[in-house]
Amino acid sequence: MKLPPGPKTPFWLLILQFEADPFGYMDSIYKRYGDIVTLMFGSTPIVYVSSPLGIKEIFTNTKEIAARGELNQDFALMTGNQGVLQLDGLIHKNRRKLLMQGFHGARMQACARRICELTEKIMSKQVVGKPFVAYPIIEDITLRVGIEVVMGLREGERYEKIKYLFASALRIGQSLIDKILGEWDLGRWSPQRYRLHLRQELFQLLSAEIEERRKQADSSRTDMLSDLIFACDETGETLSDEEVRDLVLSPIFAAGDASGTAISWALYWIHSIRDVRLRLLDELDSLGENPDPMSIVGLPYLNAVCNEALRIYPTQLFAFPRLVESTVEVMGYEFNPGTILTGNIYSIHQRQDLYPEPKEFKPERFLEKQFSPYEFLPFGGGSRVCIGGTFALFEMKLVLATILANYQLELVSKRPERPKFGGLICYPASGVKMVMHGRRQHQEQSQPLVVGSV
Missing domain, CATH: 1.10.630.10 (Cytochrome P450)
Structure with missing residues (x-):
């Protein structure tokens, strides 16, 4: 199984970095690794997904993903x-x-x-x-x-x-x-x-x-x-x-x-x-x-x-985690049983392609467009x-x-x-x-x- 890329930093240190500046940390991770990133918790891969398409694949697949x-x-x-x-x-x-x-x-x-x-x-x-x-x-x-x-x-x-x-x-x-x-x-x-x-x-x-x-x-x-x-x-x-x-x-x-x-x-x-x-x-x-x-x-x-x-x-900030129970493909990656998949709500809400100028508070964007439940969640x-x-x-x-x-x-x-x-x-x-x-x-x-x- 080839996992999506991700930082090699020890998990405990990642937690400290995240809690010190959660949004800045997630922004930097997204900028470096994109829509899908792996963090290792011991031997368990935790995969964070920030793509509406990937989120849809996770939420709608109840056979292999629980x-x-x-x-x-x-x-x-x-x-x-x-x-x-x-x-x-x-x-x-x-x-x-x-x-x-x-x-x-x-x-x-x-x-x-x-x-x-x-x-x-x-x-x-x-x-x-x-x-x-x-x-x-x-x-x-x-x-x-x-x-x-x-x-x-x-x-x-x-x-x-x-x-x-x-x-x-x-x-x-x-x-x-x-x-x-x-x-x-x-x-x-x-x-x-x-x-x-x-x-x-x-x-x-x-x-x-x-x-x-x-x-x-x-x-x-x-x-x-x-x-x-x-x-x-x-x-x-x-x-x-x-x-x-x-x-x-x-x-x-x-x-x-x-x-x-x-x-x-x-x-x-x-x-x-x-x-x-x-x-x-x-x-x-x-x-x-x-x-x-x-x-x-x-x-x-x-x-x-x-x-x-x-x-x-x-x-x-995150959807409740899902567990891969049978080998499954999500966003072009094949995941083995035991992998944890988590939707990164914050990073989806910060996507430039969905929300131009995402750091700006612009309520009118919700009057101009109807967002899907995989884009706004x-x-x-x-x-x-x-x-x-x-x-x-x-x-x-x-x-x-x-x-x-x-x-x-x-x-x-x-x-x-x-x-x-x-x-x-x-x-x-x-x-x-x-x-x-x-x-x-x-x-x-x-x-x-x-x-x-x-």
Whole structure:
């Protein structure tokens, strides 16, 4: 087997170089090796593909190439062994279908109003003229939304504890020093020990909630947790408490982490480029007073702005890995069983032939061209495409619209925001520092985008 070319640097050093400057590193690798590159992890070749054609070959070939859950075991510490990322075959397909039910139809219409309400409630607490860091505030909004949509919880001691534990779990291990210390046994000071503590506390709270729900047997509830409690698996049996617990973890983590990051990056870009901000505000204002949230979701330029934010700094840098199980040809190379194939989402989004001037933030490119799911794939693709991807974009539009329509914000610094890699996602390094100057002037003649108490 002749593998595609790639650097001979030891894998551990490649990881350090990548985490120090993830986008610069990937840009240099792409410039040198092109659409397909091999990195060796011991004796296992990991092949990264940055070609839409190659991605299509990987995602559509489910006979020789498998999206094995065992490849995602690194996430099992916090998402459980029976989470959707760790499952395979018919079981995986069944659980995905069960989870997807919560992201469609009338539920989303009801959820739309709630997203706007929560955003308004939290943003209204910011002090006029006092700088704040946007990312943790946005993360608080998206995490609250995730817990409400997935678990149906809005308030109470258990709700607050669950929210705190999820937020803590998202932050632990993001820094390089956490990753280095994680390899050492430092007792209670070890990030790994703390992560295990968070896991135990979180699992206990979720298990208690599931046990109570089963006793209540309230079939009128419309949250994802209730769906799973009353659902049957592929054999017609009800899911165990452990299965239900593990299945709700990933959607909540995704809601708080990926959605919060994408919205924060969008706020940065919108307030960095005046023309983008003014055009977006004109579009929002065209809906008139107190618009229906579902009409906001359909705005074309808002959609383009969100897509461009997801393109330039995708919340998921790589598609979930695939395993070659039978000898297969991809992009002219023949790969033997045991080879791992991974779609490089970031590098595809940086291709000059698809996205001219890829470093520039240009939302209009999404108004001028329809991109295929192998050219624009911020949430991955194939059988492992993110379950909550559509909802994440839905939430992103509503949170941004609520903030922009109601508040005058400005970036504190004119210096470019730098990405910081943590786990699977690249966060804004400074968290996007902003200052609020008050409500938008036009709001004096009209109602806020969202009215009513929360």
